[in-house]
Amino acid sequence: MKSLVILFALIIFNISSAFASNNPAKKLDSTYTFGAFDKNSGKRLAATFKIYFKSTADPMVIQGTLQGDIQFKPATKGQYEVEISMPNYITKRVPLDLENLGAGKTNFKELLEIALDEYIILITDAKDKQIITTAQVKVFDETRQEVEAKVNPKTGEWKAMLDNSKSYNIQIEAPGYQSTSLDINAKSNNKFISVALQKNASQVASFIAVDAITKEPIAASYKVLRPEEETLMGQSDKTNPYKIEFNPKKKFTVEVSSEGYKPISVPVSFEPTPNDQGMVKVLLKKFELQKDTYSFLFKIIDAQTRENIVNTRMRIINLKNKQSIAAKIEKEGFSANLSPDTEYSIEVESDGYRQADQTINFKDLITRQQFVQEILLIRKTEEQYRLIVVDEETNKNVPGANLRVFNAKNEPITIATTNVQSEWLADLKIAEQYNVEVKTEGYLAYRAPILKGNKTLTLKIRKVPVADIYFMVTDFYTKNILPSNYKLKTGNTLVEGSINPEKTRYKATLTPDKSYEIEVTSEGYPVYKELVNQAKAVDNVIRIELKKTGYNFTFNPVDAKTGEVIPNVKISLTDGGNQVLAVNNYVAKAVSPQNFEKKYSLTAQVANYKPVNENIDLKDMAVANFSREIRMEKIEVVQTPPPTQEKPKPEEKAPEKKVEAPVIVAETPKQPEKKAPDESVKLLTSAIADDYFKGIAVGLPVKLENVYFDQSQPVIKPQSYPELDKLVSLLKRYPKMMIEVVGHTDNVGDPRMNLYLSELRAKAVTNYLFNKGVSPNRLTHKGRGQEQPISANDTEENRQKNRRVEFVVTEFN
Structure with missing residues (x-):
C-alpha cells in the first residue's frame, strides 16, 4: 500500500515539475486532493481524472485509488477542467477555477452515478394478477438494437441491465394474451417495471395424430402457421396431445409429420364452443396419417406339424405392376414392407411341399393389426421336374432328342413333353431314385442319375467327335505305298470319302461311336477287308498293309x-x-x-x-x-594262246569256245578302303553346298525352322508343308541318304508327357515324308522331350527356341 502511495506521489511530482518547467516564473506551492465516490452508497471509486488547462490539447491523467485521495499541484493559475470517468458510471466534466489560489478548494471530491442499473420486469395477468411465466420480453435501445433480457424460470421475472442515460422500448407477448409495448426512461428512479396483460378471446385445442387405418395414436410433430403471427411448433406422443391456444376467429394451417408416414398440411379453424358453465371447452383435433408401407412378418408353417419350415422361398408380386417385392429373411420367416393401397400375391415354395399361392387384403389385416401372418404348406409325395436337353457347346436345345426316365427298378416312367422342343416334365416320387437317358443322332449317349435339388435339370449332351481319317495302303514288307481303291461302310451304309489322284490316300470322316468296314483292292494283291474305328488311327492315319500271295x-x-x-x-x-x-x-x-x-x-x-x-x-x-x-570276284587266270580254228561253214553255227581250265593265282583279298570321317563329312557338305539346307554333316542336327504344330498336339499345321517339302526334295535328290527326325520340347509341364509329345511330333514328320514317297527304310524318329534344350527356359522367347524338330543324317553313301 505504501509503495502505491509513493508511486502516485512521484507521478504528481513529475507532473508538477513539467508544469513548472513551462512557466518557472509562476511556480505555485498550493496542493489539491482529488477523490471520487458512488452517489448512492458513498463508496470510494478508483476513478480516472483528466485535467485540462485552458486550450491544452493533451490532458494530464491521474488515476485514482480505493485507499484515499490523490494529490494535484497546479503549475500555474487559471481556469482548469476536470473529467472524472469510471466504468459503468456516468462520466462527469466540471470546471476548476484556480485564479485565486487562496480562495480555492483544497479538497476536490465528486459523486458519480451508476450508468447501468438492473431493471426487473414482471408480467402479470390483468385479471388475476398471477405472473405469466410463458411471457416473452424483448428490450430495444434507442438504435433499435436488442438488449439482452433474461428470465428466471422459477419466478418468471425478467432482468435487464440498462444505461441510465438512455431510453428503451420494451415489447411483451404471451400466448393467449394481447401483446403490448412501453417506453421507459432509464433516468427514472423506478427500477421495477410491472406490466399487466389482458387475455385474448382465445380457445385451447389439443392436437393428436393417429394411424389412418388402425386409428391408433402415433408420435407426431406439428407446425402451426398463423397469419401475421409467430409460427408455433410442438410434438405429441401416443398419450400426450399437443395443446395450443388460439384466436377462434382466425384461420391457420397445421403441418403434421411422423416418421414412416406421409406428411399432411391441413387448414384449421374453430368456432368458440362454450360449455355448460359458460367456459370455452378444450377442442380435440385428430389428424389421420397414412403410412407408405406397413411391415409384415410371414411365418412358413408345416400344415401338419405346425413347425416352422426353414428352407423356403417366397415371392411377393405387386398385382398392379407385376413386379416382385423384396422380402427380407428373418429368423422366423420373411418380412416385407407393403402398401395398404396395393393388392399383392404371395407365392411360397419349399422342397417337399406343394407351392402356396395367396392373394391377401393387407388393408383389412392392418385394420385388425394382424401384422404377423402364417402361411401353411402341405407336404407332397411327388415333385415335378423340368428336363431340358441342350448341346454342351452351344447350350441350345437339341432338336429331335430322345429322352427316357427310369425308376429304381430300371422301368421307364411316363413323362410329358412341353411346348418347347427338347423339354419334358416328369413327376418323380420324393423317396425314389431315377436315372435319365438321352440318345440322339450325332451325339454321344447320355445316362446319369437325376439329382433332386434344382427342379429344372439341364442335361448337356456332347456331339459325337468326328475326325478326318486318312487310309493309306502299303506293302507289308517294302512299306511302299500302293495305289488302291477303297470302299468304306458302317453297317449297310456306304460312307462317302475322297481319294487323291494317285489313289495313294483316301480320306473319310469317322465318329468314335461307330465301327466301319474298309475294303481295299490293289493290283497284284488279294482283296482286303478289315473292321476299323477311329481309335485305330495314329495321327489321324490308318495304315493297311497288304501281302501278296507270292x-x-x-x-x-x-x-x-x-x-x-x-x-x-x-x-x-x-x-x-x-x-x-x-x-x-x-x-x-x-x-x-x-x-x-x-x-x-x-x-x-x-x-x-x-x-x-x-x-x-x-x-x-x-x-x-x-x-x-x-x-x-573274278578269278585271275593265265591263258594259252587260242588254237587256230577253221572258219565255220556259212550254214553252220560257230562252235562254242572251249575255255581252258584257268590257272588260279592266289591273291590276298583287298580290304575296301576306309575313308576318314572328316573326308566323309567334307564330301557330304560339298555335295549339297548350294541346297536349301546348308552345312549338313553326318551326325550333325539340322533344325527345321518353319515347322509348326497345333497347341500340345502332334498335328502338323499346313504352313509347315513348304519346309517339309524341301526336306523331301533333298532326300529324293540323294536316294541313299538316311535321316533320323528328332522332336524337342520346352520344360513346361510333365516331363513324361513332353517326351511322349516330342516323339509323336517326330513321328508325324516321318509320316509326312513317307506319304511324300520317301522309303520308310530311310527314316527313323526319336523324341527327346526337354532333355536337350538349346536355350534357357526362362522366357517365352527362349522356350520357343527349345520347341523344335531337327533331322540328323545317319548315313550317306
Missing part, C-alpha cells in the same frame, strides 16, 4: 570291281530241309510269304568267278524291295 525275288550278280552285271550265273536257293527254291533268269517267282520265315543258303556260280556261298533271310530281302545284289 512275291518275286530278284538277284543281281555283278562284278565286285566293275559293278557290271555278270551273265549266265547259276543261282540256287536251298532251305534247311534241302528243299530247293527255283531261281530262273535271276528271279525266284511267286514265293509264298510262308517261306519268308525260312533260312536259305544261296549259291551263285559262273565261269571265271569265284563261287558265292552265303546265307540269306528272305524277310530281310523283302524289306529291301525283294532285290539282292550278289558281288562276285
Whole structure:
C-alpha cells in the first residue's frame, strides 16, 4: 500500500515539475486532493481524472485509488477542467477555477452515478394478477438494437441491465394474451417495471395424430402457421396431445409429420364452443396419417406339424405392376414392407411341399393389426421336374432328342413333353431314385442319375467327335505305298470319302461311336477287308498293309570291281530241309510269304568267278524291295594262246569256245578302303553346298525352322508343308541318304508327357515324308522331350527356341 502511495506521489511530482518547467516564473506551492465516490452508497471509486488547462490539447491523467485521495499541484493559475470517468458510471466534466489560489478548494471530491442499473420486469395477468411465466420480453435501445433480457424460470421475472442515460422500448407477448409495448426512461428512479396483460378471446385445442387405418395414436410433430403471427411448433406422443391456444376467429394451417408416414398440411379453424358453465371447452383435433408401407412378418408353417419350415422361398408380386417385392429373411420367416393401397400375391415354395399361392387384403389385416401372418404348406409325395436337353457347346436345345426316365427298378416312367422342343416334365416320387437317358443322332449317349435339388435339370449332351481319317495302303514288307481303291461302310451304309489322284490316300470322316468296314483292292494283291474305328488311327492315319500271295525275288550278280552285271550265273536257293527254291533268269517267282520265315543258303556260280556261298533271310530281302545284289570276284587266270580254228561253214553255227581250265593265282583279298570321317563329312557338305539346307554333316542336327504344330498336339499345321517339302526334295535328290527326325520340347509341364509329345511330333514328320514317297527304310524318329534344350527356359522367347524338330543324317553313301 505504501509503495502505491509513493508511486502516485512521484507521478504528481513529475507532473508538477513539467508544469513548472513551462512557466518557472509562476511556480505555485498550493496542493489539491482529488477523490471520487458512488452517489448512492458513498463508496470510494478508483476513478480516472483528466485535467485540462485552458486550450491544452493533451490532458494530464491521474488515476485514482480505493485507499484515499490523490494529490494535484497546479503549475500555474487559471481556469482548469476536470473529467472524472469510471466504468459503468456516468462520466462527469466540471470546471476548476484556480485564479485565486487562496480562495480555492483544497479538497476536490465528486459523486458519480451508476450508468447501468438492473431493471426487473414482471408480467402479470390483468385479471388475476398471477405472473405469466410463458411471457416473452424483448428490450430495444434507442438504435433499435436488442438488449439482452433474461428470465428466471422459477419466478418468471425478467432482468435487464440498462444505461441510465438512455431510453428503451420494451415489447411483451404471451400466448393467449394481447401483446403490448412501453417506453421507459432509464433516468427514472423506478427500477421495477410491472406490466399487466389482458387475455385474448382465445380457445385451447389439443392436437393428436393417429394411424389412418388402425386409428391408433402415433408420435407426431406439428407446425402451426398463423397469419401475421409467430409460427408455433410442438410434438405429441401416443398419450400426450399437443395443446395450443388460439384466436377462434382466425384461420391457420397445421403441418403434421411422423416418421414412416406421409406428411399432411391441413387448414384449421374453430368456432368458440362454450360449455355448460359458460367456459370455452378444450377442442380435440385428430389428424389421420397414412403410412407408405406397413411391415409384415410371414411365418412358413408345416400344415401338419405346425413347425416352422426353414428352407423356403417366397415371392411377393405387386398385382398392379407385376413386379416382385423384396422380402427380407428373418429368423422366423420373411418380412416385407407393403402398401395398404396395393393388392399383392404371395407365392411360397419349399422342397417337399406343394407351392402356396395367396392373394391377401393387407388393408383389412392392418385394420385388425394382424401384422404377423402364417402361411401353411402341405407336404407332397411327388415333385415335378423340368428336363431340358441342350448341346454342351452351344447350350441350345437339341432338336429331335430322345429322352427316357427310369425308376429304381430300371422301368421307364411316363413323362410329358412341353411346348418347347427338347423339354419334358416328369413327376418323380420324393423317396425314389431315377436315372435319365438321352440318345440322339450325332451325339454321344447320355445316362446319369437325376439329382433332386434344382427342379429344372439341364442335361448337356456332347456331339459325337468326328475326325478326318486318312487310309493309306502299303506293302507289308517294302512299306511302299500302293495305289488302291477303297470302299468304306458302317453297317449297310456306304460312307462317302475322297481319294487323291494317285489313289495313294483316301480320306473319310469317322465318329468314335461307330465301327466301319474298309475294303481295299490293289493290283497284284488279294482283296482286303478289315473292321476299323477311329481309335485305330495314329495321327489321324490308318495304315493297311497288304501281302501278296507270292512275291518275286530278284538277284543281281555283278562284278565286285566293275559293278557290271555278270551273265549266265547259276543261282540256287536251298532251305534247311534241302528243299530247293527255283531261281530262273535271276528271279525266284511267286514265293509264298510262308517261306519268308525260312533260312536259305544261296549259291551263285559262273565261269571265271569265284563261287558265292552265303546265307540269306528272305524277310530281310523283302524289306529291301525283294532285290539282292550278289558281288562276285573274278578269278585271275593265265591263258594259252587260242588254237587256230577253221572258219565255220556259212550254214553252220560257230562252235562254242572251249575255255581252258584257268590257272588260279592266289591273291590276298583287298580290304575296301576306309575313308576318314572328316573326308566323309567334307564330301557330304560339298555335295549339297548350294541346297536349301546348308552345312549338313553326318551326325550333325539340322533344325527345321518353319515347322509348326497345333497347341500340345502332334498335328502338323499346313504352313509347315513348304519346309517339309524341301526336306523331301533333298532326300529324293540323294536316294541313299538316311535321316533320323528328332522332336524337342520346352520344360513346361510333365516331363513324361513332353517326351511322349516330342516323339509323336517326330513321328508325324516321318509320316509326312513317307506319304511324300520317301522309303520308310530311310527314316527313323526319336523324341527327346526337354532333355536337350538349346536355350534357357526362362522366357517365352527362349522356350520357343527349345520347341523344335531337327533331322540328323545317319548315313550317306
